[in-house]
Amino acid sequence: MALLSIEDVCVSYGKAEAVRHVSLKVERGQIVTVIGPNGAGKTSLLTTAIGMIPSTGVIKCDGQDITRLDTESRVEMGFCLVPERRELFAEMSVHDNLRLGAYSRRDGKAAIQQSMDEVFARFPRLKERLSQHAGTLSGGERQMLALGRALMAKPKLLMLDEPSLGLAPLITREIFRIIASLRELGVSILLIEQNARAALETADFGYVMEVGEIVHSGPAATLIDDPRLISTYLGGGAD
């Protein structure tokens, strides 16, 4: 049974339809990517998956209908979204940001401290900046903090919205390396990216979205060699 299954979902802002009859699945342990140009409705899709904007259709987690659950309940179920704008707590320290990442967990101090140590092992920079305010970090460090904070929640499904946005190429590569390495934790990832090549190289399965609809889908390794996609999204030799 799929960890996340989105069935025939539509999102509209007033009369404008941002997402039209989209269905997709994320299996356990899989990295799934949705690629497509600006304004294709990718962010709206993630935002409705976490329950921040209403939609029609059905969203299921492990077969259970969660369409009517609020965002906080979905977070408690193990969903975690790292939005495009990161949404860090700028005036709070790196430590407090990470600690609040584990807010919905109820498994005790020791387990949370252990997760924090794991985050530091993955992002040694965060440990150096522990007492610094999140707002004073560089762009790359902020993205690391956003990822670290998300991992503190021990999510079942991690949803990443444009994790490479606004980052230097070298840091982008580092971020994708980290995303790929999360596979060993058994966390499923739904990744949204404009950097299609990097996304498809990381993912197991890919969907292509255009003006609110899914126009292609398939195993990432197949999509990356698809001539139709190469000309539209992969032509310029991204990354």
Place this chain on the structure above:
Amino acid sequence: MNSQIAAILTIDGIASGAIYVLIAIGFVLIFAVTRIIFVPFGDVTAFTALTLASLEGKQLPGTIGMVAVLAALATLMEIFGLWRADELKRIPRALFFYLVLPLAPAAVIWLTSGTLLPAAARIVLTVAVILPIAPLLNRIVYRPIADSTVLVLLIVSVALHFALSGLGLLFFGPEGVRTESLIDYTAIIAGTPVSGQAMLIVASAIFFSFLLYLFFNYTLYGKALYATSINRTGARLMGIRPQQSGTIAFLVGSLMAAASGILIAPVNTIFYDSGFIIGLKAFVGAIIGGMVSFPVTAIGSAFVGILESFAAFLSSQFKEVIVFSVLIPVLLWRSYTLVHAEEEDDE
């Protein structure tokens, strides 16, 4: 005016300023977390004083009826909401938090009515019965419109103040009250008498401010509250419910308002509608702090108290005029010197 009079006025001013500090910090706290300017906050202070006076007079305070009505309304709304969201399994929890918990202190007061309890017990019961009022009002009035603009929330707050004030007249009657002095002691410091009550008020303001500092810096709920106030979306993505943060903010704020009510009751005569003017003066302090800074709010409120005390001595008719006139230069100064915090954009 000689230096002795100035010293007496200053001490008096600091004592009333400390009362405003307690209320103003509550204003800032509630605004930061919920974006609500909770105008009826002063009413909570007045109702505390009136409740304590009723208990001293061995009467049943009107607060009980008020809490019962509010708890019943909030429970109905909560159950209806859970039923619509198809989360029936959360109903027992809702019953506990919205009905049993708020009504427990009211029940104790009702059962012990007619007997004069010891002073400490009266104060504890008064605070306990007052605490749920603001969080219940939040549930009933503000939560359904939580996503409205600050202006709409403010207009609703003003309306709510008038409603509460009317209820105050209904439940407590038009007579003013003054409670027993908490402490009968006067120290002479450098030739100036300082009343024990004034010292108690200032000590309480410091104590509660310190408590709040500990709460924000060393507890998870405190941090969650702070997180909600700086980034609502980010907090929701961590599973922090803004509604829950709001309830905690209203509870903590109410605790401070109740403390101020207990402290002011022996020194000022309090009527059912005294809360508004007390709240307004505290609000001036909160404005000096820009509705964001707790330390500047505390300094601003103490300043309002001292200014009021001197103004009352120099020209008692113009006391309020002078205090509220301060708002204009303060607002000008703030609008010239501060970088405006953008109103939170909705994604």
